[in-house]
Amino acid sequence: MAASAAAASDEGQGNARRVFAFLGLLLSIAVVLAAAFAYRDLKWQTVEAMVPRTWTFWVAFTIYYLQGPLLEWIIFRRLWHIPFLSGILALTRKLVSNELVLGYLGEAQFYAWTRARANLTSAPFGAIKDVAILSALTGNGATLVMLVFAWPIVASGSLGMPLKDVFLSLSVVLATSCVILILRKKLFSLDRRELWFITFIHVIRTIAFIVLSAMLWHLVLPDVGLGLWMVLATLRMLVSRLPLIPNKDIVFAGIAVFLLGHDLEIAALMTMMAVITLGAHVVAGIVSGLAGLVESQRST
Numbered sequence: 001m002a003a004s005a006a007a008a009s010d011e012g013q014g015n016a017r018r019v020f021a022f023l024g025l026l027l028s029i030a031v032v033l034a035a036a037f038a039y040r041d042l043k044w045q046t047v048e049a050m051v052p053r054t055w056t057f058w059v060a061f062t063i064y065y066l067q068g069p070l071l072e073w074i075i076f077r078r079l080w081h082i083p084f085l086s087g088i089l090a091l092t093r094k095l096v097s098n099e100l101v102l103g104y105l106g107e108a109q110f111y112a113w114t115r116a117r118a119n120l121t122s123a124p125f126g127a128i129k130d131v132a133i134l135s136a137l138t139g140n141g142a143t144l145v146m147l148v149f150a151w152p153i154v155a156s157g158s159l160g161m162p163l164k165d166v167f168l169s170l171s172v173v174l175a176t177s178c179v180i181l182i183l184r185k186k187l188f189s190l191d192r193r194e195l196w197f198i199t200f201i202h203v204i205r206t207i208a209f210i211v212l213s214a215m216l217w218h219l220v221l222p223d224v225g226l227g228l229w230m231v232l233a234t235l236r237m238l239v240s241r242l243p244l245i246p247n248k249d250i251v252f253a254g255i256a257v258f259l260l261g262h263d264l265e266i267a268a269l270m271t272m273m274a275v276i277t278l279g280a281h282v283v284a285g286i287v288s289g290l291a292g293l294v295e296s297q298r299s300t
Helices: 002-041 055-080 084-101 105-115 125-155 163-182 192-220 226-241 248-260 263-299
Strands: none
Touching (some): 002 084, 002 263, 055 084, 055 192, 125 163, 125 192, 125 226, 192 226, 226 248, 248 263
């Protein structure tokens, strides 16, 4: 009887893996289609003249684009010992899914990818949930720290950020962070040591994003010092993280003009970065999506 129960359990697990492999196949198709559809929005002719031709810029941009999947791979490598290439491709699909298809769909896709592999983990939902929650919590903490340092400029009104909207956004950030901390024993599945490690990686990710953004901008407009670009990158992240600030692009443009004064060049720079980032999403979505299709077919 024990043998038959074990056989039934193995068969059930095998069926579950096939179901999640098929789900991963569908989501990979969605990534490829979304990337192909986004291709029509690329307007290279509007930014071609401004795109640097130096290898330094493109190496920095590649690191900038892949730093999220690479740092998340470090987290899941520690938790589950996931392989490098297929793991990076799966995490890149997660990034593209969240950016081009629907927010947090990438987490669902990564969950399906892990469930289709018996050698990784039998219960990945808790870990993926913890990583996503800690990402939001770390982002909230970074927002509060940045707002403290930027408060003299924000309070002056020179940046076009109404104090009412700032305080409302701050209350939302504080409220969500407090709820997470109060319910942490019920929300989190991993032990404290792993949670601190994940938080540390998210802090590194935040710092890397600011530094790499500033470096890319400096390579395009070298007349502006790298230090000033880092201040601008920090303020940009602050604006993007405040939930109730309307017209964030306009607010950031006002900040850039206030600090640098190069209004036309800044507008062109941000347009260029948006276009090449979308182009990277298209390329990464097609490559990682096709790789996911091949991998899912092998698993079914």
